[in-house]
Amino acid sequence: MRRTCRKCEENKPIEDFVKHKRSKNGYARLCKSCRNSSITRNRKPPKVFVGETERECIICGEIKPFALFKRDSRKPNGVGSRCKGCNKSSEPIPHKAFHRLKAKQKLYDIEIETTKEEVAQIFELFEGRCAYCNIEESEETGTFHLEHIIPMSREGSRHHVSNLAISCASCNAKKNKRPLIEFYLMHKPFTGAMLDFIFIYVARFSGRTPEEVAKEFYAEVAEVDDDEQT
Numbered sequence: 001m002r003r004t005c006r007k008c009e010e011n012k013p014i015e016d017f018v019k020h021k022r023s024k025n026g027y028a029r030l031c032k033s034c035r036n037s038s039i040t041r042n043r044k045p046p047k048v049f050v051g052e053t054e055r056e057c058i059i060c061g062e063i064k065p066f067a068l069f070k071r072d073s074r075k076p077n078g079v080g081s082r083c084k085g086c087n088k089s090s091e092p093i094p095h096k097a098f099h100r101l102k103a104k105q106k107l108y109d110i111e112i113e114t115t116k117e118e119v120a121q122i123f124e125l126f127e128g129r130c131a132y133c134n135i136e137e138s139e140e141t142g143t144f145h146l147e148h149i150i151p152m153s154r155e156g157s158r159h160h161v162s163n164l165a166i167s168c169a170s171c172n173a174k175k176n177k178r179p180l181i182e183f184y185l186m187h188k189p190f191t192g193a194m195l196d197f198i199f200i201y202v203a204r205f206s207g208r209t210p211e212e213v214a215k216e217f218y219a220e221v222a223e224v225d226d227d228e229q230t
Contacts, residue, residue: 005031055079059086093128093137094120097146097166101159108152113160119146122164131165131198132175133189145172149202153177162205165198181221 001014006029017027018035028035056063058081070087072080080087098119102112129136130144137144147167150157154177157163167175171190175183180198184190199210199217206213 005034007034057083057086094123101146110159118161123166126166130168130171132167132171135168141168144168147172149180151177162202179220180217
């Protein structure tokens with residue numbers, strides 16, 4: 001008994017075909033040779049370990065030293081399958097912002113009093129928009145920052161949810177060390193409605209009323225004016 005292979009179109013003995021229950025005559029349409037070559041071609045290459053010090057990242061496909069991979073005790077050699085760069089790029093935006101916040105501790109010795117979950121809540125409350133100009137994050141705006149409403153260089157600043165908002169790189173640079181009200185008065189995109197929202201936001205997480213928060217921020221500007229006059 002013979003059968004013609006659907007791929008190479010050669011007529012071969014039935015022994016050159018594997019058995020297949022769903023086929024009418026009980027044998028596969030492709031001969032063993034064509035079937036094996038097709039499986040080999042479509043099979044994904046194995047995860048690469050190069051010697052004892054390098055491996056291939058499953059995301060970028062680059063071979064890198066173990067030191068550039070996140071540690072994972074469940075994996076062979078204790079090395080994760082994603083390099084640190086790819087692992088970081090796959091993190092949610094709020095988590096990236098939290099890591100940048102921790103990095104700022106090197107500049108200012110201020111205790112971090114917030115969590116990744118709270119930073120995610122900040123992004124949610126501001127709907128992913130800059131607190132000072134209301135634009136959304138894009139390739140043009142670049143990565144958004146966790147903005148300290150009271151700048152870290154000023155007294156009373158905290159790494160606390162009540163003192164953190166999100167801002168685009170442009171607004172973050174323009175505000176710099178300026179008090180909130182001073183920046184509001186000079187920055188046209190920063191509207192009164194946005195300022196009122198910040199008062200409500202700060203009040204919610206500091207246990208005060210929006211009126212008390214507003215009074216405190218306006219008093220800060222008055223103190224600066226008095227200092228300049230004297």
